[in-house]
Amino acid sequence: MQTMFAKGLNPADITQLYQAYSNPNPPPVVLIRDPFFTEMLIDGLFSAVGAKIHLEHRPKYIFLDLLLSLEQLLELIKLPVLSAAILHYLRTFLIREDGVLTEPIPLHYVLIDKIAEKHFNLHERVFKLLCSLYDHLSGQNEVAEIIMERQRQIVDRFVNLLFFGMAIPVLEKIVGMFKSGYIDVSLVRYFGIEVLELVEQPYSPQFISALLPIVTNRE
Numbered sequence: 001m002q003t004m005f006a007k008g009l010n011p012a013d014i015t016q017l018y019q020a021y022s023n024p025n026p027p028p029v030v031l032i033r034d035p036f037f038t039e040m041l042i043d044g045l046f047s048a049v050g051a052k053i054h055l056e057h058r059p060k061y062i063f064l065d066l067l068l069s070l071e072q073l074l075e076l077i078k079l080p081v082l083s084a085a086i087l088h089y090l091r092t093f094l095i096r097e098d099g100v101l102t103e104p105i106p107l108h109y110v111l112i113d114k115i116a117e118k119h120f121n122l123h124e125r126v127f128k129l130l131c132s133l134y135d136h137l138s139g140q141n142e143v144a145e146i147i148m149e150r151q152r153q154i155v156d157r158f159v160n161l162l163f164f165g166m167a168i169p170v171l172e173k174i175v176g177m178f179k180s181g182y183i184d185v186s187l188v189r190y191f192g193i194e195v196l197e198l199v200e201q202p203y204s205p206q207f208i209s210a211l212l213p214i215v216t217n218r219e
Contacts, residue, residue, distance in 0.1 A: 009040045011057045018060040021067055022105045033068055041065050059093050059102070067107065074114060080122065083115045087125050095132055104133065109157060116161045123166040130157050131173065148184055155187055159194045171210035178214065188214055
């Protein structure tokens with residue numbers, strides 16, 4: 001880090017840090033929680049003078065900036081306008097217009113779950129984001145086990161969204177994917193078990209009707 005401070009930030013350094021902190025086992029955040037490093041990140045992103053960051057590298061700078069401010073971000077996420085902005089950022093960051101998908105990491109899912117918990121009025125946006133992520137992740141050229149694990153992570157988000165109030169659209173989505181063969185039966189079973197463990201009785205007639213195709217299917 002001292003070498004980086006001495007010569008200033010460059011795309012190669014940022015890429016290395018991004019790869020390290022988007023890893024399933026990232027190093028402690030305290031290693032980059034240095035005021036000078038934070039200042040360099042902000043200057044690189046927002047300074048009106050000097051060299052401009054190439055569009056390809058901007059998301060990596062933003063990711064590191066968000067990571068450094070995660071505690072404050074989770075506190076401020078109760079503001080609807082900030083949560084709406086985060087969802088827009090995640091959609092444009094994770095699913096680009098050219099169809100290329102940026103691999104979601106746990107930080108992204110934490111933000112999505114927190115927004116679903118705090119803002120009922122944003123549930124529709126969260127739902128659409130999850131549907132798009134599921135579609136893009138399912139279309140990747142990877143081995144079946146990897147695809148299914150990524151799909152399971154999205155299913156977890158669907159369960160969370162259902163728990164915080166968007167039950168019927170989520171149930172209808174899962175049932176629809178099941179009937180069309182767009183989701184593996186093991187994931188449907190996993191979804192059903194998670195829902196029944198989270199949602200306490202009594203169930204509404206509409207909820208029972210929507211869940212019935214899952215729990216009564218012999219597979």
